Amino acid sequence: xxxxxxxxxxxxxxxxxxxxxxxxxxxxxxxxxxxxxxxxxxxxxxxxxxxxxxxxxxxxxxxxxxxxxxxxxxxxxxxxxxxxxxxxxxxxxxxxxxxxxxxxxxxxxxxxxxxxxxxxxxxxxxxxxxxxxxxxxxxxxxxxxxxxxxxxxxxxxxxxxxxxxxxxxxxxxxxxxxxxxxxxxxxxxxxxxxxxxxxxxxxxxxxxxxxxxxxxxxxxxxxxxxxxxxxxxxxxxxxxxxxxxxxxxxxxxxxxxxxxxxxxxxxxxxxxxxxxxxxxxxxxxxxxxxxxxxxxxxxxxxxxxxxxxxxxxxxxxx
Ligand SMILES: Nc1ncnc2c1ncn2[C@@H]1O[C@H](COP(=O)(O)OP(=O)(O)OP(=O)(O)O)[C@@H](O)[C@H]1O
Numbered sequence: 001x002x003x004x005x006x007x008x009x010x011x012x013x014x015x016x017x018x019x020x021x022x023x024x025x026x027x028x029x030x031x032x033x034x035x036x037x038x039x040x041x042x043x044x045x046x047x048x049x050x051x052x053x054x055x056x057x058x059x060x061x062x063x064x065x066x067x068x069x070x071x072x073x074x075x076x077x078x079x080x081x082x083x084x085x086x087x088x089x090x091x092x093x094x095x096x097x098x099x100x101x102x103x104x105x106x107x108x109x110x111x112x113x114x115x116x117x118x119x120x121x122x123x124x125x126x127x128x129x130x131x132x133x134x135x136x137x138x139x140x141x142x143x144x145x146x147x148x149x150x151x152x153x154x155x156x157x158x159x160x161x162x163x164x165x166x167x168x169x170x171x172x173x174x175x176x177x178x179x180x181x182x183x184x185x186x187x188x189x190x191x192x193x194x195x196x197x198x199x200x201x202x203x204x205x206x207x208x209x210x211x212x213x214x215x216x217x218x219x220x221x222x223x224x225x226x227x228x229x230x231x232x233x234x235x236x237x238x239x240x241x242x243x244x245x246x247x248x249x250x251x252x253x254x255x256x257x258x259x260x261x262x263x264x265x266x267x268x269x270x271x272x273x274x275x276x277x278x279x280x281x282x283x284x285x286x287x288x289x290x291x292x293x294x295x296x297x298x299x300x301x302x303x304x305x306x307x308x309x310x311x312x313x314x315x316x317x318x
Pocket of ligand 1: 013016017018036037038039040041042043044045
């Protein structure tokens, strides 16, 4: 039985199709990153999974329970960190965690959970005065109550400082090591790359690619980024290079000239054009695309990898 499964899950808001026939399967024990640009439908999907938003059509299960009919059973077994977590201003952090423990009939020590999210110094303060990152830490402490089988986290790192983001990663790993499945949405590619077993990339309400990050990258042309180190950058060279067939963006970073190639067969043409412009090429490298490049290719029509994206056999037809 998968941790999460959806069949043709759909949600419309008037004329807007926020989630369009989504078929998703998150396996037990994996860390699954749910990616997509603003407005792609991630939060709407999560809200349907959590029983906050009813689907217009389709169905879904979490740990075998129906997301519409059995949301109470589901809540007992999962930990959630919703988008826009609202605190009770007049209650302390400890009271919030105690509430969550009572609601789940769990026997956690609230102070242990508060310590895990580094809020010990603020445990007795009213949450109304908390910063965004502190509220996020508090929400995470509440999500961890009762050793949930599945954690569903909507942008868990939003509002966190770099230390907080690192701690969040560590907690996700610890929870996964204990056996929990983790499903989270994020815009932070380093975070995703560091902890996900698989990712699904959503666009306009549909999943456009789903696989391990390595497999997704392998489907792209590894030579797609050409980095030339030159002795000088003649004026107007970037514009000239961008005008070449098969060449997308050209970025100049000091004496490095980075050309994004839609066609990796155009390397020689770029090198010739750089030398024709009066520069000497001192070093040549080809970089593999980053997850950020993949994301751009799959979610942005103008992105330089758009054509290669379609060639990836792992890509799902849209
Ligand atoms: N309550 C609502 N009423 C009307 N439209 C909505 C509502 N909730 C979401 N939408 C629309 O549904 C689409 C998907 O939004 P959603 O919030 O799910 O995207 P998202 O992928 O989570 O975006 P972000 O990364 O910005 O959080 C958007 O066009 C949004 O405007």
